Amino acid sequence: MNNTVYLSYGTFVSPLGVGIEANFNALKNGESGVQLQPKSGFNQEDWYFSKINTLPENRYDTLLKLALADLKKQYSTAVLQDAQTLFIVSSTKGNIDALPNDVFASSREIIQKETNNPNNVIIISNACISGVLAINAAADYIQFSGYKTVIVIGIDVVSDFVLYGFQSLYALSDAPVQPFDKNRKGISLGEACGIVVLSKDQPSNFSVEYLGGASSNDANHISGPSRTGEGLFRAINKTIERNSIDKTNIDFISAHGTGTLYNDEMESIAFNRCELAHIPLNSLKGYFGHTLGAAGVIETLVAMFSIEHQLLFANKGFEELGTSQPLSIVQSTHSSSVKTVLKTASGFGGGNAALLIRALS
Amino acid sequence: MKIIASTYLSSKGAYLNGEKIVQFTDENWLKACYQHLALDYPKFYKMDNLSKMAVLGVELLANSGIFSQIDTNDLELLFANSNASQHTDLKFIDSYTVAKNPSPSLFVYTLPNILTGELAIKHKWYGENSFYISPNFDAQLFATKIHQAYKKGVNYCLCGWIDSKLEANSTLSEESFLFLVALNEENASLHQEIEQLMTQYNQKEKE
Amino acid sequence: MSELKETLKTQIISQLSLEDLTPADIADDMPLFAEDGLGLDSIDALEFIVLLESNYGLKIADPSQGREIFHSVNSLADFIEKNRN
Numbered sequence: 001m002n003n004t005v006y007l008s009y010g011t012f013v014s015p016l017g018v019g020i021e022a023n024f025n026a027l028k029n030g031e032s033g034v035q036l037q038p039k040s041g042f043n044q045e046d047w048y049f050s051k052i053n054t055l056p057e058n059r060y061d062t063l064l065k066l067a068l069a070d071l072k073k074q075y076s077t078a079v080l081q082d083a084q085t086l087f088i089v090s091s092t093k094g095n096i097d098a099l100p101n102d103v104f105a106s107s108r109e110i111i112q113k114e115t116n117n118p119n120n121v122i123i124i125s126n127a128c129i130s131g132v133l134a135i136n137a138a139a140d141y142i143q144f145s146g147y148k149t150v151i152v153i154g155i156d157v158v159s160d161f162v163l164y165g166f167q168s169l170y171a172l173s174d175a176p177v178q179p180f181d182k183n184r185k186g187i188s189l190g191e192a193c194g195i196v197v198l199s200k201d202q203p204s205n206f207s208v209e210y211l212g213g214a215s216s217n218d219a220n221h222i223s224g225p226s227r228t229g230e231g232l233f234r235a236i237n238k239t240i241e242r243n244s245i246d247k248t249n250i251d252f253i254s255a256h257g258t259g260t261l262y263n264d265e266m267e268s269i270a271f272n273r274c275e276l277a278h279i280p281l282n283s284l285k286g287y288f289g290h291t292l293g294a295a296g297v298i299e300t301l302v303a304m305f306s307i308e309h310q311l312l313f314a315n316k317g318f319e320e321l322g323t324s325q326p327l328s329i330v331q332s333t334h335s336s337s338v339k340t341v342l343k344t345a346s347g348f349g350g351g352n353a354a355l356l357i358r359a360l361s
Numbered sequence: 362m363k364i365i366a367s368t369y370l371s372s373k374g375a376y377l378n379g380e381k382i383v384q385f386t387d388e389n390w391l392k393a394c395y396q397h398l399a400l401d402y403p404k405f406y407k408m409d410n411l412s413k414m415a416v417l418g419v420e421l422l423a424n425s426g427i428f429s430q431i432d433t434n435d436l437e438l439l440f441a442n443s444n445a446s447q448h449t450d451l452k453f454i455d456s457y458t459v460a461k462n463p464s465p466s467l468f469v470y471t472l473p474n475i476l477t478g479e480l481a482i483k484h485k486w487y488g489e490n491s492f493y494i495s496p497n498f499d500a501q502l503f504a505t506k507i508h509q510a511y512k513k514g515v516n517y518c519l520c521g522w523i524d525s526k527l528e529a530n531s532t533l534s535e536e537s538f539l540f541l542v543a544l545n546e547e548n549a550s551l552h553q554e555i556e557q558l559m560t561q562y563n564q565k566e567k568e
Numbered sequence: 569m570s571e572l573k574e575t576l577k578t579q580i581i582s583q584l585s586l587e588d589l590t591p592a593d594i595a596d597d598m599p600l601f602a603e604d605g606l607g608l609d610s611i612d613a614l615e616f617i618v619l620l621e622s623n624y625g626l627k628i629a630d631p632s633q634g635r636e637i638f639h640s641v642n643s644l645a646d647f648i649e650k651n652r653n
Binding site: 042092093094096099100102103104105108120122123124125126127133137140141143144145160161164165166167168169214215216217218219220221222223230231234242348349350351 | 438443444445447450453457465468471472473475477478479482484485486488489491492493494496499502506508
Binding site: 169 | 610611
């Protein structure tokens with residue numbers, strides 16, 4: 001199948017700002033949304049996380065509406081309500097405040113109200129790999145199911161539910177997250193909404209080529225990563241094989257890097273097994289925190305920034321490598337030739353997913 | 362594409378390939394099913410209801426020998442339900458609002474895709490997995506995804522609708538519908554076949 | 569001691585939401601964390617730490633000590649008896 005699938009910007013809403021430009025500039029300046037949030041823990045502990053302070057009540061719904069409003073500035077009503085346009089939402093918990101009612105009902109309602117799109121909204125809820133899975137699924141809907149445009153919305157908000165949950169797992173860091181670092185102590189949560197647009201036809205604005213992706217399960221443990229990085233190893237290899245890409249042509253890896261001892265160690269093992277340890281690599285969790293269902297989408301957006309601006313962003317929070325296997329961590333934001341990017345994600349349930357994007361020739 | 366095996370589980374009974382295997386009368390039907398299958402898998406007891414329903418359903422399929430007849434090397438898991446992990450979410454909330462101690466063993470099940478992880482672990486399946494949320498059972502969603510898998514060269518898909526929903530009267534409505542599809546050729550009526558199979562099971566359940 | 573063990577079994581079932589089990593299903597010497605025991609894992613070990621603190625006021629200084637203490641109902645009961653007073 002030789003049909004190019006294009007990937008272009010939708011929008012980006014995070015504590016660093018609203019919109020593509022705002023987030024790109026903030027990243028370039030090294031800003032981080034991860035802040036001390038006093039007495040946020042279950043026993044009033046101080047935790048660090050990345051929060052959009054201006055979101056009022058009903059935070060998930062408000063965030064979604066905000067992002068869609070920005071999207072509508074760039075895409076015509078005609079495109080949004082076209083029968084060949086599909087919406088996919090990637091979220092781990094949806095609007096958790098809706099419990100005991102359906103936490104994803106508002107996502108469907110808001111999208112349909114704001115866009116008048118006639119198709120069912122596809123919702124992917126697959127832990128932290130949801131975003132990468134959603135982008136991969138979007139490409140499948142274009143290549144094999146006749147859609148022309150698929151709009152992928154990755155969104156999650158920080159909630160007591162999730163914060164207390166990670167706290168109960170002893171997975172939170174009491175310092176801002178330090179992905180791959182020797183002193184890393186755990187995750188810093190975050191919230192955001194990222195939107196990317198996949199299309200059959202080349203868009204008029206900046207776009208890259210989506211080459212392909214794959215996922216694989218560790219088949220090992222529901223919340224701890226495989227000690228051999230089996231699932232990530234397979235997902236990356238399948239992604240590379242499916243696209244007949246030469247590993248040597250990958251310029252940059254946007255890894256998952258949550259900052260836990262086990263996850264980051266697992267990734268170092270998997271990347272080495274894949275013989276990719278020499279490729280510049282970072283995690284963006286130091287800027288945005290771990291945004292769960294939004295992560296795969298916002299981090300792919302940043303990978304697009306890297307290709308558009310030929311810029312690699314520093315792995316914020318990193319000082320010294322703390323994994324048993326070597327990695328080429330990007331330590332300072334700098335100009336670099338970036339054409340082909342591998343994005344990876346790993347998550348609860350043993351899921352691992354990867355995708356490849358490339359500058360248009 | 363061809364549906365080569367299917368199971369259906371609910372509090373009323375278990376079915377394999379359309380035939381009733383066992384009737385449940387106990388409220389604790391999941392445990393009854395586990396014991397009926399003589400499944401020696403202690404981890405079962407820790408699981409949430411979604412994972413239990415998935416594991417039991419797949420065990421019914423496994424006992425029929427179907428997995429030894431096919432190449433499970435790239436078996437793709439395609440799962441969906443209507444309310445994600447609603448039941449466990451509420452229990453987790455209770456753990457910190459009522460019991461005043463957020464429970465890690467409940468928290469890890471507050472994601473619907475954990476059940477695919479449990480299946481992958483038990484059966485050593487390393488293939489693609491994804492979990493979708495739709496308000497009702499959507500045969501078209503499954504048929505579309507299966508077709509996409511076929512085009513990508515996948516040989517078999519294990520699909521599941523593992524649903525647990527709190528009804529208005531606070532009862533839990535649970536069902537586990539699993540079907541295994543062989544992707545050897547196109548099938549324009551797969552969507553209808555899936556729909557019919559689910560309808561047949563729902564009807565049998567009412568009898 | 570046997571009363572403590574029975575209480576512990578009830579507490580374990582409750583703390584880990586092992587609704588399908590009754591105290592009779594957990595033998596005193598059953599290896600709680602083994603595959604052929606109760607198949608508990610590192611997540612469940614965290615629950616035990618909570619259980620000891622909430623029900624017995626005992627803090628585990630080093631979570632890695634946990635494996636030994638939580639090996640079975642017997643070892644748990646021993647630990648509680650030794651450290652309770």
